[in-house]
Amino acid sequence: HFHPPNTFPLLAPYLFLLAPYLFLLGDIGLTRHPALFTFLRTLLAHSPRLTIFYVPGNHEAYGLTLAASTARLHVFECEFRGRFWVMERRRVDLGARVTVLGCTLWSRITEAQEAKCWSTMADFRAEGGIQEWDVAAHNACHARDLAWLNARVRAIQTTSPDRDIVILTHHCPSTDPRASDPRHVNSSISEGFSTDLSREACWRSASVKLWAFGHTHWNVQYVDDTEGREMLVVANQKGYARGGGVVRSVVVDGEGGKWKVVVGKGAVNEGGDGSKGKVSVRGEIVKGYEGEGYARGPVTWC
16 A cells, blocks of 8 residues: 555565565555556566555546546556456465455445545545545445455355465455554544444455455554454555655465464554654565465565
């Protein structure tokens, strides 16, 4: 999560990649800006073993309709087929043991916050926001994404119960106090960022081992142990474009069925806007699996 608008993703000159899979969880850049695709193309060219899983955020579509923005990502996907995945209600299997599910998971905005979200959030602005977009469209996309996630998780539990499921979303799937900046717990627009999925199959399933998200400008690492199952919840975000801050990778590994942070452990923050300048601020999780391991050395690009 780099939080555009910015003319070029801010971390291109100096991010180190420490694993063969990179999860970019939205708000990386605007799809109407060629610089976003230059950034992604450079990443893939300089790291030949790298595979990127890209979850579209809300900012990607600014200045376009949501459909037009997503179409641009799919055109780029065709250029790097098998190495760049647009995770918009998408399932990708990694070997025999791991399944990655991804979608934007737009939040659910209730009537109580609808007016405030509509008047405050940039998504809904006629100029510069998502085109042909309103709260009804936002909520319809939430319902579609949630139904898709629940259906896919149930199907995998039934047909492949030994698989570990990794879920990638842009919006936050929880209102747990650990998941968000405590300054915004009682915000009048909190529903534009987070939704309580604690009663949903996709959240309660013991097969779901890792849930990674962006959007909130707040970095977290904790284990949700509801009903005896353990699910690692991680967010690692750049924060606001003007916030500055330090950029570090977070690496997550699921060896032996125990999912944990192995690089960047404890990379949580106190502000989410980069003002502290001491914390992990990158919208990515990267993971090795089934003995493939991490890259032997840091990978850089310019």
